[in-house]
Amino acid sequence: MRDHDLRSRAVGEMHLRRWPPLPVPCHIVQWVLAIDDSERADELSAIEALTASNDSVGNPTHREGRINQRVTFTWERQSEGSSLTLFCAPCDDEGFLEPTTDVELSAAIAWARTLPGQIVRSTRVWLAQTDADVERVLDRHPINRDELVSSTLGGGIRIWSDFRLKDDGFGRLLAAANGIDRRDLTRQIQRLQELGNYRNKALLGLPVARECWPKLDAAEERLSDLANRIADSDARDDSLLEELSRLALDLASVATAISFRMDATRAYGQIVEERLEQLDVRPVGGYASLVDFTQRRFRPAMNTCIATSERIERIGERTEQLTSLLRARIDTRIENQNAELLRSMEQSISMQARLQQLVEGLSAVALSYYVLGLIKYALYAVPDSALGVSDEFVIGLLVLPMVLGVWWTMHTLKDRLIKTSDQR
Numbered sequence: 001m002r003d004h005d006l007r008s009r010a011v012g013e014m015h016l017r018r019w020p021p022l023p024v025p026c027h028i029v030q031w032v033l034a035i036d037d038s039e040r041a042d043e044l045s046a047i048e049a050l051t052a053s054n055d056s057v058g059n060p061t062h063r064e065g066r067i068n069q070r071v072t073f074t075w076e077r078q079s080e081g082s083s084l085t086l087f088c089a090p091c092d093d094e095g096f097l098e099p100t101t102d103v104e105l106s107a108a109i110a111w112a113r114t115l116p117g118q119i120v121r122s123t124r125v126w127l128a129q130t131d132a133d134v135e136r137v138l139d140r141h142p143i144n145r146d147e148l149v150s151s152t153l154g155g156g157i158r159i160w161s162d163f164r165l166k167d168d169g170f171g172r173l174l175a176a177a178n179g180i181d182r183r184d185l186t187r188q189i190q191r192l193q194e195l196g197n198y199r200n201k202a203l204l205g206l207p208v209a210r211e212c213w214p215k216l217d218a219a220e221e222r223l224s225d226l227a228n229r230i231a232d233s234d235a236r237d238d239s240l241l242e243e244l245s246r247l248a249l250d251l252a253s254v255a256t257a258i259s260f261r262m263d264a265t266r267a268y269g270q271i272v273e274e275r276l277e278q279l280d281v282r283p284v285g286g287y288a289s290l291v292d293f294t295q296r297r298f299r300p301a302m303n304t305c306i307a308t309s310e311r312i313e314r315i316g317e318r319t320e321q322l323t324s325l326l327r328a329r330i331d332t333r334i335e336n337q338n339a340e341l342l343r344s345m346e347q348s349i350s351m352q353a354r355l356q357q358l359v360e361g362l363s364a365v366a367l368s369y370y371v372l373g374l375i376k377y378a379l380y381a382v383p384d385s386a387l388g389v390s391d392e393f394v395i396g397l398l399v400l401p402m403v404l405g406v407w408w409t410m411h412t413l414k415d416r417l418i419k420t421s422d423q424r
Contacts, residue, residue: 154280
């Protein structure tokens with residue numbers, strides 16, 4: 001037996017996105033980045049320069065390493081970008097309030113800022129022992145108390161945040177472990193961060209959806225106008241069909257342009273809902289709940305994105321239905337024209353047949369006339385006394401038999417020719 005080529009990758013996949021057990025207190029700094037394909041190599045090179053040689057995950061999309069004595073990191077490549085998380089411990093609250101006073105943490109943040117990519121979300125998290133430790137930091141931190149969100153998570157963890165960007169470009173999140181097991185604490189804090197990360201990624205689809213609505217409004221107006229013109233019998237079918245084709249192409253272009261973003265938004269939104277359920281959020285009196293904060297704007301935004309995709313599908317279906325109706329009308333008109341043409345051809349063929357019969361009759365009379373003329377000339381050589389009757393009498397007797405005989409001969413020859421043609 002031998003290992004499958006992808007066995008280590010498959011096993012490593014199950015260990016991705018796991019943070020190391022978090023010490024308490026701890027300062028966490030995280031960036032979620034959008035990376036262009038052209039920047040992937042430079043980013044990986046910078047990360048691998050600090051990656052531990054004994055990476056236990058064994059997956060090229062995940063790296064762990066140490067920047068200096070107190071700061072470690074995890075990095076992960078994702079389909080649309082990457083995430084970088086710094087863990088600074090031991091670290092006191094002064095280092096959280098004023099990162100510039102912490103030389104090692106400041107150096108790690110400065111190194112991280114040299115990496116390529118666009119920031120989708122950046123957060124600084126202060127993990128304290130108890131609620132009282134967090135309250136002391138809140139008294140000195142410029143967090144908007146009127147917009148402060150606070151909830152407890154499953155296991156007893158409590159969090160605080162106003163979910164606003166500060167002057168340094170970071171959001172702030174404060175959490176109290178309250179004696180929870182370090183492994184459960186790590187999982188919950190990571191889920192909490194993933195909730196915010198995927199929420200931001202999902203919301204990237206909202207501006208794209210909003211930009212599409214004017215185009216869809218114009219498409220519906222064009223479709224309504226085309227429906228009215230199709231009902232007007234004076235409109236040309238070929239021009240209407242051409243305009244419907246242009247409308248279908250415009251809709252296909254819009255759908256193609258936003259399909260990836262809308263599909264990603266739907267997938268990210270589902271992850272947000274799953275993380276929110278896994279966190280087991282419980283409200284704290286006097287504060288806005290994390291669930292309320294998330295659902296108040298997130299779900300309407302997701303509904304807008306879903307409605308945009310559904311609207312494009314509906315307009316496309318109506319366009320296809322209108323095109324089918326127009327094609328059916330065109331096919332019906334063509335069939336009617338063909339029927340008229342067939343009736344005209346039948347009349348022409350019937351007339352030609354009658355003319356042919358008339359010509360055949362006239363031909364029989366003409367041929368009989370010539371034959372009788374030849375017989376008449378032949379009778380000139382016979383004396384009248386030999387026949388006992390005049391030549392005119394003989395010719396008169398032969399007129400009817402001759403005409404019938406010539407007609408019967410021509411009809412027989414025609415039947416034989418037709419049978420020979422059918423056999424071929």
